[in-house]
Amino acid sequence: MTLTVKSEDLVGYAGLVHRTGGDCASARAYLDRCTGIESSFVGDLWNWALGDHTQRVHDARDLLSRFDTILGASVTELKKTSAWYDSVDLEQARKIDATYPAMKRPAVPGPRPSTGGTSFQDVRDTASRLKPPGGADGWLQGHLTELEFAPANKAAGTLLDFGSVSALANEGLKLAFGWDVLGNVANWLAGDWQSYANCSDAWDCLGNACADMAANVRHGNTVLGLTWHGNAADAAWKYFDKSAGNLESARDAFHDLRDRYQHVAALVFSFAETVKGAIAELCDWGAQVAISAAASTAMAASGVGFAGAFVGAAFAAERVAAMAKRYRELTEQYDRVMGAVNLAFAASGAMCALVGDVRKFPVVGKGYDNAMV
Secondary structure, eight states: OOOBOOHHHHHHHHHHHHHHHHHHHHHHHHHHHHSOOOOOOOOHHHHHHHHHHHHHHHHHHHHHHHHHHHHHHHHHHHHHHHHHHHHSOHHHHHHHHTTSOOOOOOOOOSSOOOOSGGGGSOSSOGGGGOOOSOSTTSTTTTTSTTSOOOOSSTTTTTSOOGGGSOHHHHHHHHHHHSSOHHHHHHHHTOSOHHHHHHHHHHHHHHHHHHHHHHHHHHHHHHHHHHHOBSHHHHHHHHHHHHHHHHHHHHHHHHHHHHHHHHHHHHHHHHHHHHHHHHHHHHHHHHHHHHHHHHHHHHHHHHTSOHHHHHHHHHHHHHHHHHHHHHHHHHHHHHHHHHHHHHHHHHTOOHHHHHHHHHHHSOOTTTSSOOTTO
């Protein structure tokens, strides 16, 4: 196609791409601000979640930084190209453009946008997408309304306040298990799970921001394509179209993380509710065991209550067996939760794969680099 160009439109698109780069930097700052979680807790489940989360945040930061680099270099190249067109006559530019390999680009779909400087305004407000995570309008709200998880003690979640467990219950638990069963169960759920759940909102917002950035880049590319024709223009169009496509892939990757975090949070919160009920049962039974044991001892010591002592001992043994069975069931459920969480982590590789792809995507000067300038 014969070269046609309006150099001011290249400058107009450079301005749009520059703003998109600023949006990308804002998204990176939002990532650092809104995905922090407490790392001081110790527990197998939390250690898995924390390790996976740390890697996801690292990948997301790398991805956004790479986009920022790509967009920044594109701004420079667009301005250089505009200045070069202004410095040569059209026939000279056409001769050089004809030496480029020919490429085809699709026709503009739907209504053709207007051209000119004002046509390079953003069509999406990316900054409005970066909302604080959590709150009544958060992504996670509505999914977990029946599983309240607002712990005063993050290490215990909705479990009983272990400090309020009666001395009788503690004595019975000691008789039944011989070790700190409550502390062990609390360790299962140790972690900053509320902040982890809020990260689901953050991933959702980042995905929406990437979608908006892609829409702006794609819109500007379409407008520029109405006045810039030729082989160099086709190469540039293809480059920016792929850049927008990568941003759309980032949207999908962030939304995949949103779904994974929501799934893991639901598993943990649901298990916490189950544990809450189980611990209440164990404490009730523990108190009964302690009372029965004390009564049996007193009857035996009196010398006249041997039959009653046997009854009390039998009742205590029955309760201890029930407690052991209930704890075993709880342990098995914990193992299933661990397995499900591990599967969720293993399946959340979209972000890592995208980071690899975008690292290979050329930065102008190495990829889209107008050879005429």
